[in-house]
Amino acid sequence: MVWKITDETFETITEEVILSIDGISLRAPQGQSLLMAARHHGFDIPTLCHHSDLPSEGNCRLCLVEIGEHPRTRLVNSCTYPVEAGLLVQTASEKVLQGRRMVLELLLARCPKAKIVQDLAAQMGIYESRFKTDDPEELCILCGLCVRACREVVGVSAISMAHRTPGKLVATPFLEAAEACIGCGSCAFICPTGVIPYTEKDGVRTIWGRDFPLQPCNVCGNFIAPTAQLEHWAKITGDPVEHYFVCKDCR
Ligand code: SF4
Structure with a gap:
């Protein structure tokens, strides 16, 4: 799904709802992306394919978060998932961190020399990937x-x-x-x-x-x-x- 609302346009959405991020209840405009809502409230979610002037496409998958109530939770791209009333969101659960490590390993395998990927991976203690590298000189992460x-x-x-x-x-x-x-x-x-x-x-x-x-x-x-x-x-x-x-x- 391509969420067409950019950071600039969400201001036109006036209705605010309450959701929970990492156990904290907060308000956010309904329809705003979870990524922007979380960042607005100081939560740190990494991403490589998000830009505030462009519609999000969820290409890099680094910004994944866990939504729902245990045991029925799932991972979604926070840049393309809209804020909903009552939504429970976790930005750094074990499931999220595992998924994010996997994404970084895949990115590192694709672009082992990309500095920005190396830096993000290192922040999570990843210095090499268990996946195969096709082209060690590749630098395009296909973020779009x-x-x-x-x-x-x-x-x-x-x-x-x-x-x-x-x-x-x-x-x-x-x-x-x-x-x-x-x-x-x-x-x-x-x-x-x-x-x-x-x-x-x-x-x-x-x-x-x-x-x-x-x-x-x-x-x-x-x-x-x-x-x-x-x-x-x-x-x-x-x-x-x-x-x-x-x-x-x-x-
Ligand atoms: S060239 Fe590749 S890494 Fe660079 S912006 Fe385009 S898709 Fe992203």
Whole structure:
């Protein structure tokens, strides 16, 4: 299930309900994700695929929590499970910690060199995985943040998830230079493992197999952003593109 309510929009949900997190009764807006409700009240739940500006998809499964009453409890992704009145939630039960260790071992097997995965695993005392590593150089944890940022925030869908597991990967259409890409770099900035190659040299940004000339500010001459990105903003806002050819310091 994709829970479409982001952290920003939950404010529109006004009805608050009472639920219990780790034995503490508290109020939270009905429909808000358990992750946001728990974090709002100071509970620490790790996640690698959550971003406050994007709808949650529960891809990394690190944020799992246990819901229900003993013995009928189950693990759910807290980022996609909505707050309900009377819900009993545990964020650090033995069942949760076991599940989270398993997820971290799987992530570590997939991306043994990903620093963020190593750090999270080490916090739980895990330094190696019992599962097989297919590619020791792999750094993509398939969290989907880059794809969602490109689609939901930038609005161009230049990249997507291609193929099925085990060959699943983030890719441009037909694995060719991304035609729809505007060179904004949102995917590279949001990527938790820094795996998306991105360079800037001599006024040119290179990403996803394409070179994007950077637009100099019409006043100070400093580079602002790729011209294609500024043209994209102008198209969305309806402002004259020249408006974006002056950097914010010179406006
Ligand atoms: S490239 Fe980065 S942001 Fe995209 S799915 Fe892989 S790890 Fe996540």
